[in-house]
Amino acid sequence: xxxxxxxxxxxxxxxxxxxxxxxxxxxxxxxxxxxxxxxxxxxxxxxxxxxxxxxxxxxxxxxxxxxxxxxxxxxxxxxxxxxxxxxxxxxxxxxxxxxxxxxxxxxxxxxxxxxxxxxxxxxxxxxxxxxxxxxxxxxxxxxxxxxxxxxxxxxxxxxxxxxxxxxxxxxxxxxxxxxxxxxxxxxxxxxxxxxxxxxxxxxxxxxxxxxxxxxxxxxxxxxxxxxxxxxxxxxxxxxxxxxxxxxxxxxxxxxx
Numbered sequence: 001x002x003x004x005x006x007x008x009x010x011x012x013x014x015x016x017x018x019x020x021x022x023x024x025x026x027x028x029x030x031x032x033x034x035x036x037x038x039x040x041x042x043x044x045x046x047x048x049x050x051x052x053x054x055x056x057x058x059x060x061x062x063x064x065x066x067x068x069x070x071x072x073x074x075x076x077x078x079x080x081x082x083x084x085x086x087x088x089x090x091x092x093x094x095x096x097x098x099x100x101x102x103x104x105x106x107x108x109x110x111x112x113x114x115x116x117x118x119x120x121x122x123x124x125x126x127x128x129x130x131x132x133x134x135x136x137x138x139x140x141x142x143x144x145x146x147x148x149x150x151x152x153x154x155x156x157x158x159x160x161x162x163x164x165x166x167x168x169x170x171x172x173x174x175x176x177x178x179x180x181x182x183x184x185x186x187x188x189x190x191x192x193x194x195x196x197x198x199x200x201x202x203x204x205x206x207x208x209x210x211x212x213x214x215x216x217x218x219x220x221x222x223x224x225x226x227x228x229x230x231x232x233x234x235x236x237x238x239x240x241x242x243x244x245x246x247x248x249x250x251x252x253x254x255x256x
Contacts, residue, residue, distance in 0.1 A: 001042030001219055004033070005090065008056070009070035010047040015095045016176075016184035017070060018165040025056035034063055042219035045069035045090050048081035048106075061085030065218055067119075068106055070095040078109035082116060088218055089118040091149055092135055093127050094183075111138045117218050120210075121149040122193040122200070123186040125175045129200035141206030145215045146193045151176055151185035195243045 007023040014022060023029075025046055034041050043065045046053055049072060057066045061084070068081060069090035074097075089096075089110050097105035110116040118139050122132055126149070136144055148154070152162050153171040160171045169176045169184045176184040188196075190211055197207040216226025225233050234252035239245055248255045 001221075002037065002040050003043040003045070003067075003090075004030075004041050005045050005069060008044075008046040008050060008053070010049065010072045012072045013047070013070045013095045015070060016164060016167070016169070016178055016182050018167055021165070024050050025052045027056050027059045030056070030060060031063075039063070042221075043067050043088060043090075046081070046086075047071035047073060048086070049073040049077045053077070054080045054084040057081050057084040057086055061087075065220070068096070068110070071106060072097060073106050075104045075106075075109050078106040079112075082109055082113045086110075087115050087117065088145075089116065091126070091147065092118040092120050093131060094121065107138075114143075117143045117145050117214060119145045119147045120197075121186055122146055122196045123149075123175065123188045124196055124200075126183065126186060132197060132200045132202065136202055136206060136210075141203065141209055142214065144206070144210040145218055146190065146197060146207065146211040147215075148188055148190045148193055149186045150188055153185070153187045154189060156187070191237070191245070198243070 006017050007021045008025045009017055009022055011019060011022060041064050044060055045067045046056060047070055048068055060066050065088050066086050067088035067090045068086055099105060099107050110118060120135050121127060153160060153176045156171050158171060162169055164184050167178055169178055171187055174187055176187060178184055194207050194211040198204055213226040216222040225235060228236055234249055236249050237245055238247035
């Protein structure tokens with residue numbers, strides 16, 4: 001499926017998103033895209049402080065998972081969005097306000113609602129290892145979702161240039177950046193994010209769940225994928241004790 005990361009974002013927290021494409025929430029426009037791709041959109045992102053955000057969430061939640069992302073929202077607007085049906089946070093910490101004791105912002109509003117899961121980019125560059133541990137402490141292993149957030153630069157050579165939404169970006173020291181230094185995306189795959197989480201101190205069982213079953217639940221696909229269970233798609237890895245890959249299976253067939 002598709003995660004629709006944009007265009008309903010805060011200008012201030014747009015990150016590497018092209019500002020020319022930002023829009024206020026538009027359910028009719030979203031529905032046109034949703035229908036046009038045959039319902040493949042599994043997650044749609046929104047900044048809850050934008051006009052009409054809560055109303056958009058209330059409608060969109062019946063079609064897919066609605067996530068908070070690229071936002072400068074305060075606690076109250078975030079809570080309104082969560083109450084309206086938000087059940088996800090896109091790349092926790094990144095492109096959202098930090099927690100402040102007098103202005104708690106988005107993160108506490110999400111932590112307080114047990115239905116909300118939080119994504120985390122675990123490349124060691126987007127989020128400090130201590131903040132990775134804090135995230136798992138706040139949300140618990142059953143609500144964390146590891147993501148790669150990798151762009152087309154994943155696998156490219158250091159210094160490679162590529163296009164990102166009409167903007168030039170470069171792979172520099174393991175992370176993609178725009179010309180002004182803004183972090184654009186990661187350059188790691190999901191398995192490396194999983195291994196990094198374990199190295200940062202996350203319990204193995206929590207890290208594995210956050211990279212498999214939890215994300216399947218986040219998009220409503222847990223009946224098909226996300227765990228090694230009879231009747232599900234047989235996608236899984238066999239790894240060595242040092243987490244190096246030993247065998248890879250896709251749809252029950254071993255890849256050579």
